[in-house]
Amino acid sequence: MTIQEIAFYIFSSVAIIASLMVVSARNPVHSVLFLIVVFFNAAGLFLLAGAEFLALILLIVYVGAVAVLFLFVVMMMDINFATIRQGFVRYFPFAGLVGLILLAEIIFAITSIPDVGGRATLGGVAHPIPDPQQVSNAHALGRILYTDYFYVFQLAGIVLLVAMIGAIVLTLRERPGSKHQNIGRQSYRSSSDTLQLIQDKPSGQGVHNG
Numbered sequence: 001m002t003i004q005e006i007a008f009y010i011f012s013s014v015a016i017i018a019s020l021m022v023v024s025a026r027n028p029v030h031s032v033l034f035l036i037v038v039f040f041n042a043a044g045l046f047l048l049a050g051a052e053f054l055a056l057i058l059l060i061v062y063v064g065a066v067a068v069l070f071l072f073v074v075m076m077m078d079i080n081f082a083t084i085r086q087g088f089v090r091y092f093p094f095a096g097l098v099g100l101i102l103l104a105e106i107i108f109a110i111t112s113i114p115d116v117g118g119r120a121t122l123g124g125v126a127h128p129i130p131d132p133q134q135v136s137n138a139h140a141l142g143r144i145l146y147t148d149y150f151y152v153f154q155l156a157g158i159v160l161l162v163a164m165i166g167a168i169v170l171t172l173r174e175r176p177g178s179k180h181q182n183i184g185r186q187s188y189r190s191s192s193d194t195l196q197l198i199q200d201k202p203s204g205q206g207v208h209n210g
Helices: 003-024 028-048 052-076 081-086 088-111 137-148 150-171 183-187
Strands: 119-122 125-128
Touching: 003 028, 028 052, 052 137, 137 150
Parallel strands: none
Antiparallel strands: 119 125
């Protein structure tokens, strides 16, 4: 058994155990921490497969941003964990059915992509497999995204933009007591609105009211 095989079994075993702990941990903070462990081990598997670009993206984007954001949100929210656990048993059969359907779809997708003469066929369309000795992973991925799937890539960006705007609109709340800055009113104000001319008084008397 080679070192690569030993590393594969270590990364995959830890990733499977951590993924089970993500859904079985009672504390959501612990679930997020186990999720970070899953991401780290998945990045190790990508490195073993020669996809260093995907490994770095997984660490930078998911571990450095998404998982940490989940951790902050879970720690800052006042969640009633007892209420959440009450519906776990009731929805477990439905969740198991959805999980089996997703597993069947993944297995079908993996087994339906044969390698024919160095060309992978996906959906009846043949795409050449780049030579790792000539083209890097980042180059190959960028060429595919910005040539063959350019419109799909831009459409995904538009969908994410609409989702972000929708989240901002849904969470926006009107505060009647807060002070807002009126740029137009400040720009068009005159000196008579802000300045008051006081009649000159003899020196030493000052200004007296009334």
